[in-house]
Amino acid sequence: MSLFRKKNIEQMIASVEGSALKKALGPLDLTFLGIGAIIGTGIFVLTGTGAAQAGPALMISFAIAAVACALAGLAYAEFASTIPVAGSIYTYSYATLGELAAWIIGWDLMLEYGLATSAVSVGWSGYLQSLLAGFGLNLPVALTAAPGTVNGAVTFFNLPAFLVMMVITTLLSVGVRESTRVNNAMVAIKVAVVLVVIAVGAFHVQPGNWQPFMTHGWNGVFGAAAVMFFAFIGFDSVSSAAEEVKNAKRDLPIGIIASLAVCAVLYVAVAAVVTGIVPSAQFSGVSHPVSYALQVAGQNWVAGLIDLGAVLGMLTVILVMSYGQTRIIFAMSRDGLLPRKLSTVHPRFSTPFLTTWLVGIFFGFVGALVPLDVLAELINIGTLAAFSMVSIAVLIMRRTHPALPRAFRCPGVPYVPIFAVAACVFLMVNLQWITWVAFLAWLAIGMVVYFGYSRRRSLLAQPSR
Template identity: 60%
Template sequence: MNLFRKKSINAMLQQAKTGTPLNRTLGAWDLTLLGLGAIIGTGIFVLTGTGAVTAGPGIMISFLISGLACALTALCYAEFATITPVSGSVYTFTYATLGELVAWIIGWDLILEYLLAVSLVSAGWSGYLQSLLHGFGISLPTALTAAHGAVPGVETWFNLPAFIIVMIITFFVSRGVKESARVNNIMVIIKTAVVILFIVVGVGYVKPENWHNFLPFGFEGVFSAAAITFTAFLGFDAVVSAAEETKNPAKDLPRGILFSLGICILLYIAVSAIMTGIVPFAEFKGVAHPVSLALQYAGQNWVAGFIDLGAILGMLTVMLVMLYGQTRIIFAMSRDGLLPGVFSKVHATYQTPYQATWIIGVIAALLGGSVSLDRLAEMINIGTLTAFTLISLGVIVLRKTQPQLPRVFRTPWVPYIPLLSIAICIFLMTNLSAGTWYVFLIWLVIGLFIYFIYSRNKSLLNELSD
């Protein structure tokens, strides 16, 4: 069998109409807030401090670089999203351009990426919640505050808050995209307001002398920080996963992608500039709450409390959107026959992949509660960068192989924009650690084993070839 056989775009559109239909309820505003919900979270409340330690005030350039890579890729995403407005994100697009094997690899890659994202953020959310409760004199049993061995010198066994919050979010996602969107929209508005509050209050306490040593580690530090902080933008591609539940995907998807990404790039640069202007960058080492620390330095403790609350809400929406995107990608892979059919069954009442949502939700909750995933954090970045590289390549391929396809949105300056996107993504991947590459390759080998033993034999393309 041809490992690089492609699925017809017309067949994808027909399958979306006649197969197991999802409910089209989302507009451009919902999609923009969905993107903001995925992007404004752990990155802005945690990684700003991590990046500052690595790059100094030059973290502003790091965010600009990683944001630019996302923006270039977003232009490619937008073109694909209007051509194939179906679930599956980059997996679906790759299937139509680069073939089944590559599509399987990237889909398998995205499963790990999204799953780890939910688990990692749930653990971070648990830490912020416990910090907030501690301020009210409430403490949880130590054994239930973190995964076993996660805290050196402390006997912990299970992160109960992390497990519970993923279960709650799974409930909302399983009930329907509109219900999930309502919850997401409310929390996004609140946490965006909190970030703006930080900018308005913090700008008056900036000391320009803290920026004088702007690149203490040179551009090497800037590039390393860009590779690390790329996680901050993880999830804007989750907007594309909502293609099959969008009212007018041709117009709304490009707007949702580009609007959410543009807003977040500006907010990240502004927040990192103010943080490093208030606090000497070295002070952020080992700090899990860098934004509120900056306000504490400024003597604005009351605002710092709001920031902690915003961080809790921010990470809630990240988990919600990541779990949503994960289930839609698995839904698409199952519908193509590459995964068992249970993952593509749609609930008669809620019109969601109900069983897939709960299966993935339980796994993510158990990982967040029982496993320390610090060493795997960069795995999220390498997965995202791989996906971005393939989608940019796919635009070039599709322009050559199927130039006649109707394109409501066209990526400008092809092939130069996609090639620049590919170059930046590969460059950032080279700045990731060797350990990250080893784990990624192990996951890839497992995925290839499953593909050759199960998936290629069950693929619906076999029926077409017969």
């Protein structure tokens, strides 16, 4: 039964009062945090991949992915307002499903967030190189991409991807308030860039490019939706900030729902514009599809603006996802499931300093050495599993803690959580089989770590601690 031991929700909520993390965030910070995590590689890079796969029906793919995220987002909002504790779905699972489930989802999230930062660093590198090329500057080819990713060229290491990870890690290690200010400024810039793309591109749309609408049928639409799901990853990282929010019960649901709604509208609009300007088949192999579409439209000044906006904007995705990952590890370490050193808070900066640097360096090397398409699918399956888990956990908490005060209640229970699970499982089925193999291998490693180390060292296994 020790595999299903649970943390006491009331004690968890009470323990937040003595948290060493600084409470510095408000609702606008959280909304910008969510937008900062969502708008990035998904719209600036993977739009081309999705257009090649689904054609103009990429708009539907984005809508399907958004609905799946929204269903899970409502469950996240209920948990975040009820249990405002660092750790996101890991913490929620620990209180409702038990320790083993919490470990599995925490282990899963460690990989999800880490690979997300790596994937975005690769997309950021591509846009930076496009921007520099506009000024006649080019890096040595060997240092521009992961090994074997550029046809006809020898590449060893993606240096820009690694360096940007180091810059973000430095920023995160010195404080959440400072990181948030930088994030808010860059989010404002990239949202403005996306609005410019929609406003200018709309005048160059040729409706004929939307025919045929589903170039590869529904299989292409669903396959693209499974990949485009990556574009919405990030709103869940808002809940990781729970212990650093001034009024968590009110502000966390606002941040989660508002950021997801804004980004869903922007994504569908951008998909409509770029597929209306360029025939979808032409996006195959294009690493900067949005700026490419504006170049085809003859709006080179906008294309250059997009490259600049992408370079600045994707920095916020790396920042927020790295932030979410370090808080997951912080929570697991504080519970004894990972080494205690990982939850040590820096006396001056009030951040998990060691954890921030360890994950920054490790996933910096991952981004420099692993291709983007491999990273994107691995992230998706982990996130879909997490979203399924949080939806199940809401149903369980409604039965086990019906009287627990909830500042926000997920509507339509049990139907909304059930639909969320069904949507996530459906998208998981549409991922490639090699993605499943890699995912199950990571979970197998996690089981070895749990039974070999974490189970005996858990604080719930040692009440005196």
